[in-house]
Amino acid sequence: MVLHIATQLQLIMWRTLPAALISFLLLAPGMARAQESPLFVTYTHHLEEPGNLEIETTTTTGVPRSGQKFYFAPYMELEYGVTASWTSELYLESQSTWGDSSVFTGWRWENRYKPLQREHWINPVLYFEYENINEASRIQKEIVGGGPDLSSPNALLTAARARELEGRLILSSNYRDWNISENFIVEKNLSESEGVEFGYAFGISRPLGRLASATHCRFCRENFIAGVEMYGGLGSTLDFGMHGAAHYIAPAVSWMLTDNSSLRFSTGIGLTPESNPLLIRFGYSYEIQGLGGRISRLFGGRP
């Protein structure tokens, strides 16, 4: 019954998504920033602007090796700028595996805090995340340990809950118009005794246009940011190292469609037998400016 409802919901989503997307593009008001970093896994020190809410839908699609199955893992992200130094995000994620099933894989609550008030040569950001997911999760917002289980059936994976705490040290630098970022990832599964797992992500990106043109344009270079990132697992306290883990290198690009919406695309190339040969990510984000202020005004508060 639950599976039937999930399938119906997916059908409705696929029928209405193109129309919703076109409406968004046409009706989007031009009053907000939406220049997104093209990197999906590597975080930079740039946080959400205070009071703004960004809604992003992203998919991670894994092209299989022999013995694996094709999968499609969509997730929705609500990112809110609480203050100029603190950004909070909620994720809802799911997964469909070819010839298997579609399942809801859980939620995550993520917080990023920038402790230093000024720009420095290296800008640290502290990242904390609580995950209430199951082992069928394949969005791969981070890869820790050996990476996700890509072979077992969903029925088996969804039964295994994973309540996890994730921490990252984000180090990010701007050099001229380049951004260079390094993320060191630590994760502890509170539901299992598998030690503490480690991962990494490094990325570099740059806008293609340096000067803003006087007029609004869709295809001019200033609307594009290109980058490349590398990410993977580093084992755990029980077996530390890069061996036996998934690793990817992923060229990526983001395109600012309107002042408040962006598209992002990346193709991750698997570097080890534990990786998918290709990991394709596609994201669309829409930003609502000053939402916090509007809600605050509704309740008679200061924006």
Next chain:
Amino acid sequence: MRRIALLCLCTAAAWAQNQAYQPDSNWRAPEQAASRANPLADRPDAAAGGRKLFVRHCAECHGADGTGVEKKRSADFHLPVVQEQSDGALYWKITNGNPGRGMPSFSRLPELQRWQLVLYIRTLKVH
């Protein structure tokens, strides 16, 4: 009718304007940063791109006309207290932000785009 509409518009603009803006005395650009010259100083045409960036990134807090918003304690760019600052100081403030007062950093923008914003802010000077 037109006069009444214009009067209402001016009253609304004056009400929204942040004439009472008090700059944060702790938010000062270091001397070296303040002395930097705008590399686009000889390209006044680039200010038009700066206006587009201003509407996109700054208007929410500083108002579409740059007069500031009192409730947000944001700067009125027409005031001498802003216009007397050097190009380098304004660039430094756009780059670093002032998180304690709610002003985010705009270091994500390419350097030349931040200088374009400075160029545009200069056009708001009341002569």
